[in-house]
Amino acid sequence: MTAPDLAALVTEVRGHLDTDALTAVARQIHGDPELGFAEHRAAALLTGRLAAGGFDVESGVAGLPTAFRARRRFGAAGPTVALFCEYDALPGLGHACGHNIIATAGLGGGLAAASAGAPVGELVVLGSPAEEGGGGKVRFVEAGVLDDVDAAIMVHPAGYDAIGRTNLGRLSLRATFTGRASHASAAPEEGRNALDAATLLLTALGLLRQQLRADSRVHANVVDGGQAINVIPERAVVSVFVRSPDVAYLRDRLHRAVQDAVAGCALATGTTGVLEEVAPAYEPVRHNPVLAELTAAAYAAVGRPADATLLHGNAGSTDMGNVSQRVPALHPYVQVVPGATIHTREFADVAGGDAGDRAALDGAAVLGAVALALLRRPELVAAARAAHDQG
Numbered sequence: 001m002t003a004p005d006l007a008a009l010v011t012e013v014r015g016h017l018d019t020d021a022l023t024a025v026a027r028q029i030h031g032d033p034e035l036g037f038a039e040h041r042a043a044a045l046l047t048g049r050l051a052a053g054g055f056d057v058e059s060g061v062a063g064l065p066t067a068f069r070a071r072r073r074f075g076a077a078g079p080t081v082a083l084f085c086e087y088d089a090l091p092g093l094g095h096a097c098g099h100n101i102i103a104t105a106g107l108g109g110g111l112a113a114a115s116a117g118a119p120v121g122e123l124v125v126l127g128s129p130a131e132e133g134g135g136g137k138v139r140f141v142e143a144g145v146l147d148d149v150d151a152a153i154m155v156h157p158a159g160y161d162a163i164g165r166t167n168l169g170r171l172s173l174r175a176t177f178t179g180r181a182s183h184a185s186a187a188p189e190e191g192r193n194a195l196d197a198a199t200l201l202l203t204a205l206g207l208l209r210q211q212l213r214a215d216s217r218v219h220a221n222v223v224d225g226g227q228a229i230n231v232i233p234e235r236a237v238v239s240v241f242v243r244s245p246d247v248a249y250l251r252d253r254l255h256r257a258v259q260d261a262v263a264g265c266a267l268a269t270g271t272t273g274v275l276e277e278v279a280p281a282y283e284p285v286r287h288n289p290v291l292a293e294l295t296a297a298a299y300a301a302v303g304r305p306a307d308a309t310l311l312h313g314n315a316g317s318t319d320m321g322n323v324s325q326r327v328p329a330l331h332p333y334v335q336v337v338p339g340a341t342i343h344t345r346e347f348a349d350v351a352g353g354d355a356g357d358r359a360a361l362d363g364a365a366v367l368g369a370v371a372l373a374l375l376r377r378p379e380l381v382a383a384a385r386a387a388h389d390q391g
Contacts, residue, residue, distance in 0.1 A: 010365050016116050017111075017365065026101060029103055043127055053111040061126075064139055067127055070127075078122070082146070084128055085125060087102070096344055102363075105154075108361065112368040113367075118375035118376050133172060135282065151328045151384050153332075163292045163307065166245055167284060168215075168317045169246075169250050171254070172278055173277055177198055177236045177273050179269070181233075193232050196269045202220060202222070212254070218241070218258070222237070247284065262274075283325050295366060302365050304334065318331060334362060336350050336356055
């Protein structure tokens with residue numbers, strides 16, 4: 001399918017976008033942030049709009065109360081194309097990752113493509129909760145929600161337009177140190193300080209960074225460091241993320257290094273230390289060149305030129321990586337304001353303003369156009385699958 005073909009589809013999709021209604025959705029979700037697995041109002045808002053648009057909506061997918069699957073069937077045969085919505089917020093920062101934009105783009109793209117129609121196939125809008133650490137899409141994979149999906153795509157807001165980045169695999173770990181409580185002034189020698197072990201672990205991880213590959217990351221914070229200033233802390237908890245584009249390096253080198261550090265810090269402080277994997281692992285995103293070419297043409301049509309073959313530098317991690325390892329998928333980025341950095345208060349501000357609205361509407365036009373291209377030209381889905389299977 002040529003760039004002019006995609007441009008025509010973008011024009012068609014834009015003709016079906018209810019821009020006022022979509023802007024209102026983006027603003028409403030942004031102004032009412034909900035944390036992962038508790039996004040009840042956002043999920044209700046999105047499913048209500050999809051049901052009103054003629055989709056068959058199923059809530060509570062994969063056993064997750066705020067997850068949903070909305071289906072629109074066009075014919076008895078043909079491919080199944082999925083658009084993803086995310087709508088969880090960050091603790092303390094609200095929608096500083098712009099998930100209100102992701103939700104609105106997925107909603108708008110789905111509604112517009114459904115309104116435009118296709119001769120065969122099925123369009124699915126999937127609402128996946130708790131991307132910020134909880135791994136809603138991983139639960140989808142495990143529950144078989146993606147078993148009949150032939151291609152999947154979403155857009156993510158950023159400070160740039162890009163068809164792809166090097167999204168890293170990630171392990172979510174928790175180190176728990178247990179010591180012995182004692183009066184911090186009257187009898188400190190009777191205590192075994194779990195917070196000391198946590199402090200040593202932060203230092204050990206900081207030194208570990210010197211020996212890591214340049215494309216890998218480790219970061220941590222103390223989530224429990226004791227309850228009273230005059231009591232030697234008997235319990236301390238450190239959350240740790242380790243990331244790498246190389247799954248073997250992530251599991252063998254990084255995970256083992258953190259295990260060794262936890263054991264050493266416990267030994268040095270006379271405490272005990274336990275390291276657990278506390279959330280689903282995120283896999284690296286597999287970039288699909290066929291979907292990338294289609295999406296790049298759609299980006300150009302909305303006035304956001306981006307190179308389909310250029311993978312920008314390291315990004316964070318996403319459970320869309322787990323999706324991309326199983327079906328042809330794409331996770332492109334749509335600029336809100338140039339140079340903006342996600343997970344900042346500044347990004348939270350712009351995600352809820354006019355620039356965020358533009359990103360959501362352009363994202364909806366892109367998603368709707370790519371979905372229509374795949375549904376109307378099933379051979380493109382076959383090509384995407386062939387590219388995926390070739391690795």
